Amino acid sequence: MPFDLKIFHDYDIRGIYPTEINESIYTLIGQALAKYVKIGPIAVGHDMRISSPSLSRALIEGITSLGIDVVDLGLISTEMLYFACGKYDYPLSCIVSASHNPPEYNGLKGVLRGMIALNGSYGFPEIKEIIAKQFSDKTPRGWQAGVATQAMTPPMVKESRKIGTVTTKNILTDWISHLLSFVDEKxxxxxxxxxxxxxxxxxxxxxxxxxxxxxxxxxxxxxxxxxxxxxxxxxxxxxxxxxxxxxxxxxxxxxxxxxxxxxxxxxxxxxxxxxxxxxxxxxxxxxxxxxxxxxxxxxxxxxxxxxxxxxxxxxxxxxxxxxxxxxxxxxxxxxxxxxxxxxxxxxxxxxxxxxxxxxxxxxxxxxxxxxxxxxxxxxxxxxxDKYPQSGELNFLAPNIDEILNTIRTNQSKKATSIDEIDGLSIWYPTWWFNMRASKTEPLLRLNIEADNKTILQEKKTQLIDKLLTLGAKLK
The missing domain is CATH 3.40.120.10 (Alpha-D-Glucose-1,6-Bisphosphate, subunit A, domain 3)
Known part of the structure; x- marks a missing residue:
């Protein structure tokens, strides 16, 4: 693959600008989104990051190059994007944003009509396949995995069709009215x-x-x-x-x-x-x-x-x-x-x-x-604040699945219940914990809650010691 697909995460697209993501890649992603959704208009907004306006323009260029119309929402928040998706019933709504990441990052979130989020299980696999097909015949000169500079332009899809239109829309007034409808101001x-x-x-x-x-x-x-x-x-x-x-x-x-x-x-x-x-x-x-x-x-x-x-x-x-x-x-x-x-x-x-x-x-x-x-x-x-909590403890652990299996075996004694709704949760009469793999980082996350602070500290120490013996490192 001519650029590193690690920018596609479980919940969004995210990477460092311009080494992992750039305007050329966003034009390509825009084309892939247009091919995936097939109909418009697609709503596009962006946050306040320095690279967001140019990445947004590149995304729009890719979408419209395949004849799909775009509604440009301009500078918006992610919650405003969700509102626009529901209020105006767009087939797809996207925001160029990297949420709370440091300044050098940027990314992309998308939701389909019906508030269905694009993610690692839905939408992203097909979009990545579309991108891969565009490179299947020939890798452009200058491209290599994990490196993507602005000079490295991906192959554009050239089809004889009209260029999509771009319409700007300011949703702020509708958004504020929507917010105020939730409370009785008086x-x-x-x-x-x-x-x-x-x-x-x-x-x-x-x-x-x-x-x-x-x-x-x-x-x-x-x-x-x-x-x-x-x-x-x-x-x-x-x-x-x-x-x-x-x-x-x-x-x-x-x-x-x-x-x-x-x-x-x-x-x-x-x-x-x-x-x-x-x-x-x-x-x-x-x-x-x-x-x-x-x-x-x-x-x-x-x-x-x-x-x-x-x-x-x-x-x-x-x-x-x-x-x-x-x-x-x-x-x-x-x-x-x-x-x-x-x-x-x-x-x-x-x-x-x-x-x-x-x-x-x-x-x-x-x-x-x-x-x-x-x-x-x-x-x-x-x-x-009835039950003391540990807060989220993060561990570097390359063998997360093995650790979870070992913990499940060792900690199941005296448990009142065990579930795997998300990772591993084990319940006892006076405390419980959840241990799971992070979806966004190579980390094992641990949360503990107990009836009192004494029990919490005791169980926290025991679980941390156990994880350290299994090769995990407290971050």
Missing amino acids: FLKPLKVVVDAGNGMAGITWQNLMAKLPIEIIPLYFEPDGTFPHHIPNPLEESNLKDIKKKIRQENADCGFAFDGDADRFFILDGKGEVLSGTITTAILASHLLQKHGPASILYNAICGRIVPETIKKYHGTPYRVRVGHSFIKQYMRQFDGLFAGEHSGHYYFKYNHYADSSAIAALLFLEYVSKVGKKVSDMRLEF
Whole structure:
């Protein structure tokens, strides 16, 4: 293959620009997408990364070269892309983005009509096959696996057909109206909220929400800037939360929201600067939505803690525990007609958002809940923080399957239940753990939850020691 197909990952296309991905490759990918979907218009948007506008133009050039029309959405977030896919019913919607990755990265996410995500199991295999066929006769001069400079132009598909049209569309007004439909503004209290967009795409949404909400929003880094001058927009890393924590304390704010680069994920911080885990936020939003809408199916991924199903049952919902990953969750949301789904990683999905995830909707619903209950966010966090968790521990492990098999054999004694919904989960009377291979990195991930901190520390030490003896290295 003339360029390295490792840019195709389980959930998206992603690589370093311009050595692994570039405009020539995106033109080729655009042609492959056009051949795969066969009909238009295909919607294309891009994030704030330095290389995103030119990669977006190249993608559009590839699509239109085969006669397929394009709707150019311009500068958007991933959650806006999902909205456009559902609202305007495009056959395919794509965004050039690398989410929270460092500045040198870029990538591509795509969703088909019906919010079906392109991924390693659906769509990508066929698209890679289309690309491979275009190179089957001859490898262009200058190409080699793993190296792709801008001078190395892939073979264009030349067919005698018309060039597709490009129409620009600004969806911001429709998007903001859609967001506001999820909450009753007259019940929102004048809370003070620090919002850290991290120079990513959340700033566009929240800049426009500021004037429409009775909330005092204190902005941090709203200007989209692909160089990320203040910090990488990845709220999973503690070092990226220093500024928002400081601002919350300075302003005596009620809470804070920290978003990732393409604004499909976020984390909440209370008035003391403490982070609410994805598990706690999922439980809070589940309780609010079940009280607001009545009994419904609520989904949560295999890493979320026990407080989530307990809360769902308490408010007469039906809990479904499912695999990790946005492409899987979107599928399960439709399968179970889920009202809401939450992931430990900060993704939150909504039935009335075309079953897709949206950080902005989750944040607005959280503000509605805080206004309703009238409690401090720090008190709410403690109320739902019932079971201590280890957080996600990552291990470098070349033999992940062997390790999982060994752990399953050794740890099954005294277990009350075992499941393999996603990796390996083993449950005991006072604790449980999940161990799984990462879908995006060559890592083994471990999450542990227990009835108290003493048990948690004991079991955490035991499992880490066991993994080290099996050749894994704690990252």
